[in-house]
Amino acid sequence: MADAVRARLAELRRDLHRHPEPGWCEFRTTARLVEELRAIGVDDLAVGADAYDPADRMAVPSDDRLDEWYERALDRGVDPDLLEPLRGGTTGCVAVLNRGEGPTVGLRVDIDGLFIEESNDAGHDPAAEGFRSETGETMHACGHDTHMAWGLATLEAVKESDFSGRLVVFFQPAEEISGGGAPMAKSEYAAGIDYFFAVHVGLDHPTGEVVAGIEKPLAMCHIDAAIEGTTAHAGKAPEAGANAIHALGTAIESVYGIPRHSDGMTRVNVGRVEGGTASNVIADEVEAVAEARGETTELMEYAKSELRRRFESAAELHGCEATVDVVSESPRADSDPELVEAVADAAETVEGVDRVVPTADFGASEDATFLMERVQRDGGLACYSIVGTDHPTSHHTATFDVDERSLQTGVEVLTRSILSVAGVESVPEIAGANR
Numbered sequence: 355m356a357d358a359v360r361a362r363l364a365e366l367r368r369d370l371h372r373h374p375e376p377g378w379c380e381f382r383t384t385a386r387l388v389e390e391l392r393a394i395g396v397d398d399l400a401v402g403a404d405a406y407d408p409a410d411r412m413a414v415p416s417d418d419r420l421d422e423w424y425e426r427a428l429d430r431g432v433d434p435d436l437l438e439p440l441r442g443g444t445t446g447c448v449a450v451l452n453r454g455e456g457p458t459v460g461l462r463v464d465i466d467g468l469f470i471e472e473s474n475d476a477g478h479d480p481a482a483e484g485f486r487s488e489t490g491e492t493m494h495a496c497g498h499d500t501h502m503a504w505g506l507a508t509l510e511a512v513k514e515s516d517f518s519g520r521l522v523v524f525f526q527p528a529e530e531i532s533g534g535g536a537p538m539a540k541s542e543y544a545a546g547i548d549y550f551f552a553v554h555v556g557l558d559h560p561t562g563e564v565v566a567g568i569e570k571p572l573a574m575c576h577i578d579a580a581i582e583g584t585t586a587h588a589g590k591a592p593e594a595g596a597n598a599i600h601a602l603g604t605a606i607e608s609v610y611g612i613p614r615h616s617d618g619m620t621r622v623n624v625g626r627v628e629g630g631t632a633s634n635v636i637a638d639e640v641e642a643v644a645e646a647r648g649e650t651t652e653l654m655e656y657a658k659s660e661l662r663r664r665f666e667s668a669a670e671l672h673g674c675e676a677t678v679d680v681v682s683e684s685p686r687a688d689s690d691p692e693l694v695e696a697v698a699d700a701a702e703t704v705e706g707v708d709r710v711v712p713t714a715d716f717g718a719s720e721d722a723t724f725l726m727e728r729v730q731r732d733g734g735l736a737c738y739s740i741v742g743t744d745h746p747t748s749h750h751t752a753t754f755d756v757d758e759r760s761l762q763t764g765v766e767v768l769t770r771s772i773l774s775v776a777g778v779e780s781v782p783e784i785a786g787a788n789r
Contacts, residue, residue: 374467456519
């Protein structure tokens with residue numbers, strides 16, 4: 355790979371890194387992707403609501419938040435014509451290459467950032483080298499900037515190859531809130547895929563290491579819970595109130611006591627609580643954000659059901675009422691061994707790959723599993739791979755960063771894997787969106 359191409363990949367990733375946007379608010383990000391995809395030249399480009407049914411979205415933010423981030427994109431000088439199809443939080447896009455007879459191959463990359471303020475420490479490379487997040491409250495703390503660069507460069511490399519068939523690349527919004535995988539999996543673009551690839555950078559695997567296929571991603575769900583009681587004076591007439599905070603405390607203690615299950619592992623967590631007004635007021639409203647995970651989709655459903663029951667029972671015990679809403683969720687889907695083998699064989703041929711790990715436990719959750727599940731249900735093969743990178747601190751931290759050598763590695767692993775399943779032996783020079 356020429357130095358100019360490496361520099362272009364880094365430039366692209368750094369531009370995306372400077373402008374991270376949260377789920378369903380990826381307005382500037384989507385517009386930037388559309389610009390790149392038009393420059394590459396694809397046969398079909400579906401943007402926003404043309405890529406999926408907006409009614410299938412999960413965990414959509416409030417209108418106020420969507421409007422705020424839309425206006426931010428306008429203020430940054432994004433072309434209003436590019437933004438208009440995204441209004442209301444219909445972000446993301448799907449790009450398609452049609453190259454005659456052959457298999458249909460899918461690739462999914464995610465595009466959203468996290469609500470984490472990026473470090474401004476001089477030892478943090480993005481800060482030191484001038485590509486730190488410019489939003490002040492969000493950052494690409496999970497490598498999705500890298501994923502997007504991989505998706506664009508892989509698409510261009512496949513276009514310039516002898517690939518014959520159909521390539522569908524999903525630039526999926528709202529992964530961090532498990533909101534975007536389901537609508538894209540239900541879309542027409544997910545139909546008839548023979549081979550499907552998803553990929554992540556890092557995850558505690560070092561630069562030069564590739565995990566061909568993950569095992570045991572956890573099924574999960576995000577839950578919003580609200581408890582309503584009756585307010586009263588805490589000193590004069592505490593018995594007149596129905597204490598929502600007391601009910602919440604009972605619910606939290608009960609949730610962490612959900613029994614283990616003989617069929618496998620489950621996880622529960624109450625991650626945020628909010629409510630009450632003053633020390634002398636019996637609180638009548640509290641809110642909580644929680645999650646349930648399971649080693650299988652069925653185990654997640656067990657934990658979710660128990661979590662819901664315990665919030666409702668605790669509220670009833672204290673004379674209150676509970677509302678429990680599932681905001682988003684994702685199933686478990688495992689990598690198919692045949693496709694894992696194809697990725698492993700392709701990775702072995704990539705310069706800079708020192709170690710190929712056939713499979714490894716994922717230990718977390720991912721809504722790419724909706725697309726994997728759709729492909730597998732329709733008779734295709736799916737695989738979720740990891741391209742390692744040295745990162746100074748863990749994912750979802752203010753000092754997360756990637757080793758940019760992994761940009762080249764990821765593009766080559768993906769390109770060679772896609773060409774392999776399409777029966778193409780010759781691999782072109784990786785273009786890296788180098789126009």
